[in-house]
Amino acid sequence: MSRIPDIDAFEERxxxxxxxxxxxxxxxxxxxxxxxGFTDADAYWQWLADYVVKRRVP
Incomplete structure (x- = not known):
């Protein structure tokens, strides 16, 4: 996934x-x-966790 997820849209939806x-x-x-565009919520949260830890788009 190259696009940064929209957290606000995720929470609202x-x-x-x-x-x-x-x-x-x-x-x-x-x-x-x-x-x-994620397979499920686990993949979404993992992407965000990786982004926070690595400070770059996975």
Whole structure:
């Protein structure tokens, strides 16, 4: 992934999917991550963690 994820969009999409869509938090975060091109929320959070640690786009 070469594009930097939009954290605000991720959080907003996950919240809407959870509260309005009736999904679990895990399902909602997976949906939000997939909307940004990640396979799931775990891949999204790992990308962000790598970015913070390495201080560069993975």
């Amino acid at each position: 996950a919240a809407i999917a959870e509260y309005d869509g009736g999904l679990s938090r895990h399902e909602a975060e997976n949906l939000a991550a997939q909307a940004q």
